Amino acid sequence: xxxxxxxxxxxxxxxxxxxxxxxxxxxxxxxxxxxxxxxxxxxxxxxxxxxxxxxxxxxxxxxxxxxxxxxxxxxxxxxxxxxxxxxxxxxxxxxxxxxxxxxxxxxxxxxxxxxxxxxxxxxxxxxxxxxxxxxxxxxxxxxxxxxxxxxxxxxxxxxxxxxxxxxxxxxxxxxxxxxxxxxxxxxxxxxxxxxxxxxxxxxxxxxxxxxxxxxxxxxx
Numbered sequence: 262x263x264x265x266x267x268x269x270x271x272x273x274x275x276x277x278x279x280x281x282x283x284x285x286x287x288x289x290x291x292x293x294x295x296x297x298x299x300x301x302x303x304x305x306x307x308x309x310x311x312x313x314x315x316x317x318x319x320x321x322x323x324x325x326x327x328x329x330x331x332x333x334x335x336x337x338x339x340x341x342x343x344x345x346x347x348x349x350x351x352x353x354x355x356x357x358x359x360x361x362x363x364x365x366x367x368x369x370x371x372x373x374x375x376x377x378x379x380x381x382x383x384x385x386x387x388x389x390x391x392x393x394x395x396x397x398x399x400x401x402x403x404x405x406x407x408x409x410x411x412x413x414x415x416x417x418x419x420x421x422x423x424x425x426x427x428x429x430x431x432x433x434x435x436x437x438x439x440x441x442x443x444x445x446x447x448x449x450x451x452x453x454x455x456x457x458x459x460x461x462x463x464x465x466x467x468x469x470x471x472x473x474x475x476x477x478x479x480x481x
Contacts, residue, residue, distance in 0.1 A: 266458065271298040303452040304378050310447035311374045317439040318367055325431035337431060340364070363437070366402050370444045373399045374451060381455045396456075400448045 265272065271282035273289040274296055280287055286295040300306075325337035338346065340363045347356035373395055 300452040306450035307447050314443035317436045321436035324433035326433040328429045396453045
């Protein structure tokens, strides 16, 4: 399967015109914008944002995400302890939603992006169609990670009962928000076309090897 890159062509990200890529940066013949065939330093940016997201994810789970005050006495709750309290009160749907949005989704995004970067960098036997689907799923999951932040913000604004009971956001919510934002940046920095570039280069190499072997057999 030949790609536009193999044919020396590049698609303008602004006006979507196909241009000849004789040199980079490519200057679009229609909108005169400058662009590159592939996102520059895509793997480096993705890896950097992903590592930063992983580092922010640790204090997001260690520090309290909200503080509940009853009669002036504050009770700190982390993400996991909050989930445990929901389970104790029989609020299983809310516990599942918080656990999925706060723990499962960020970890899936971080691990998935690490896997994609590793696959592209090492050139291990790829199945680009499946990896592209994984990338699109990770990109789709990004905004849903903010669900936990929305829940805490809602509790702070709605469950405010003055001196008797009040809820305040804890320091972990800042780290959790940073984690979500960084994973979104990491997913946006990754160029999935790199997966297809690897497959194309492998296909060209295999085709050339097959042709050379066939030529050797014909010569014999």
